[in-house]
Amino acid sequence: xxxxxxxxxxxxxxxxxxxxxxxxxxxxxxxxxxxxxxxxxxxxxxxxxxxxxxxxxxxxxxxxxxxxxxxxxxxxxxxxxxxxxxxxxxxxxxxxxxxxxxxxxxxxxxxxxxxxxxxxxxxxxxxxxx
Amino acid sequence: xxxxxxxxxxxxxxxxxxxxxxxxxxxxxxxxxxxxxxxxxxxxxxxxxxxxxxxxxxxxxxxxxxxxxxxxxxxxxxxxxxxxxxxxxxxxxxxxxxxxxxxxxxxxxxxxxxxxxxxxxxxxxxxxxxxxxxxxxxxxxxxxxxxxxxxxxxxxxxxxxxxxxxxxxxxxxxxxxxxxxxxxxxxxxxxxxxxxxxxxxxxxxxxxxx
Numbered sequence: 529x530x531x532x533x534x535x536x537x538x539x540x541x542x543x544x545x546x547x548x549x550x551x552x553x554x555x556x557x558x559x560x561x562x563x564x565x566x567x568x569x570x571x572x573x574x575x576x577x578x579x580x581x582x583x584x585x586x587x588x589x590x591x592x593x594x595x596x597x598x599x600x601x602x603x604x605x606x607x608x609x610x611x612x613x614x615x616x617x618x619x620x621x622x623x624x625x626x627x628x629x630x631x632x633x634x635x636x637x638x639x640x641x642x643x644x645x646x647x648x649x650x651x652x653x654x655x656x657x658x
Numbered sequence: 659x660x661x662x663x664x665x666x667x668x669x670x671x672x673x674x675x676x677x678x679x680x681x682x683x684x685x686x687x688x689x690x691x692x693x694x695x696x697x698x699x700x701x702x703x704x705x706x707x708x709x710x711x712x713x714x715x716x717x718x719x720x721x722x723x724x725x726x727x728x729x730x731x732x733x734x735x736x737x738x739x740x741x742x743x744x745x746x747x748x749x750x751x752x753x754x755x756x757x758x759x760x761x762x763x764x765x766x767x768x769x770x771x772x773x774x775x776x777x778x779x780x781x782x783x784x785x786x787x788x789x790x791x792x793x794x795x796x797x798x799x800x801x802x803x804x805x806x807x808x809x810x811x812x813x814x815x816x817x818x819x820x821x822x823x824x825x826x827x828x829x830x831x832x833x834x835x836x837x838x839x840x841x842x843x844x845x846x847x848x849x850x851x852x853x854x855x856x857x858x859x860x861x862x863x864x865x866x867x868x
Contacts, residue, residue, distance in 0.1 A: 568738030570705060574698060577734050577742065599696070601740035604780065608734055608743035 533639040533648045534561040534587030536595045537632050538580055538602045540573045542566035548596075548632050556636040563587035575602045580609035584621060592620035592645035594652065596632040620645065626652040669725060670718040672863050677707035677714075679859035680852060687855075690848040694830065694838055698739050699848040706737035706745070722762065727753035741849060744777050744790065751776030767801040774798050781832060788830040788842060790849035796821040797857060815861040822846055822854040 535552060539545040545566035552562050563586040568574025580595075587593050595610075597603045603623060610621045622645050624631055635652040643651075662670075680687075681704050688700030710717065710732050717728045730749030734742050755772035756762065762769060774794045778784065785795040800817040804810050823846065830842035 568698075568702070568705075569736050570738075572698075572701070572738075574702065574738035576738055601738075601742075604740040604743045605738075607780070608746065612734075 531591065532560050532589060532642060533591045533635075533645050534563070534584075534589040534593040535632060535636050535639060536580070536583045536587045536593055537562065537564040537628065538575055538583070538595060538606050539564075539566040539598045539628060540575055540602060541598075544598065544628070548629050551629065552632050552636045555633055556640050560636045560639045561587045561589060562632075562636065575605040577605050577609045577612065580606050581612060584609060584613065584617075588617070590620075592622065594635045594639065594645060594648045595621060595623045596626060596628050596635060596652065597623060598628045622646075622649040624649050624652040626655050630655050665722060666718045669722065670714055672860055673710065673714060673718065673729065675863040676856050676859040677711045679855050680704065680707045681711075683852070683855045687848050687852055690845060690851055693845045694842045695848055696739075699741060699852065702737045702739040702741055703745075703852055706733045706742060709733075709736040723753045723756035725753070726750070726756060729753075740781075741790075741852070743780055744849070747776040747780040748773040748794075767798065767805055770801055771798050783832045786828065787832040787836075788825050788828040788847045788850070789832050790847070790853040792825045792828065792847065793818055793821045793850045793853040793857070811861045811865055815858055818854045818857040818861075822850050825850045 537545045537548045539548065545564035549562045549564040563583040565579040565583040567576065569576050584593050595606050597606050606623045610618055610623065613621065624635060631652040634655060635648050638648045638651040684700035684704040686700065687703055688697060691697050691699035710729055713732060717725050720728060726749050730746040730753060733749065734746030752769055752773045755769045760769045777794060778791060781789065783789050783791055785791050796817050797814055800813050804813050807813065825847040826845060827843060829840055830836045830838065
């Protein structure tokens, strides 16, 4: 399981994050580790740095982790979470500029083939190229 | 029981005032954010600063640089919105500047500037985009230009108020408000408002000191 890039889904809504993860698992299968989180520290809509850190660590692979986010704060909080990881993990996490559902499916599909983190990120980000 | 140092006492007073003012203005911040953002700025800031207040004794008991880093980290971990990493980065960068070679109050402008730089880097944003930077950057300019003047505090307060008002006619190009395009014009920015609240709380507390 650890020879594919891991996928983390970060949404303001735990339901969206979970639903996206369900879609990835169904469409791509279980060879890619998918972790998700959503909601602010009180359980409302929002994002939460410590939950993001936990999700990244759950999806951890020596090949790295690609993070898919929804709106602004999810991205900012994910970047913050990356900086708060153990130093040796920080360079192995990519926050992708891609739509969350399509990006997660594309990233996971690419990851399932054993691609590098750079390739996984690039494939997800092709979706927002035009 | 140990005796509190003067620095510890001052820091507690400042942080307490800033946190209480942010918490008191939460409904206003939320109302502004409902107009041009996603409506959670007040709730998020209140949660973050309540967490800071809850740990204030432990925070203030540390050396000054570590105290600022703790404030920043607490905000990052508890605010929940984009303002958590933004304000968190501000305070962590202030702490880092103090850990390197900077001193307060001598290097106030430099230390504040480190914080402002961190906000700009974290948000990949510049002044003029209708964000908290539209208050923080003018205040930094005042700190640089007017350091040592007896009326510095009054000047900082006025700069923050004027800069906040100037965010109203701006069109947002960063953050959630940017989706509104021209409809973001006419409201002051919620992040600029919370920065102004924090700065005013600090100014009021410093002036009230015997």
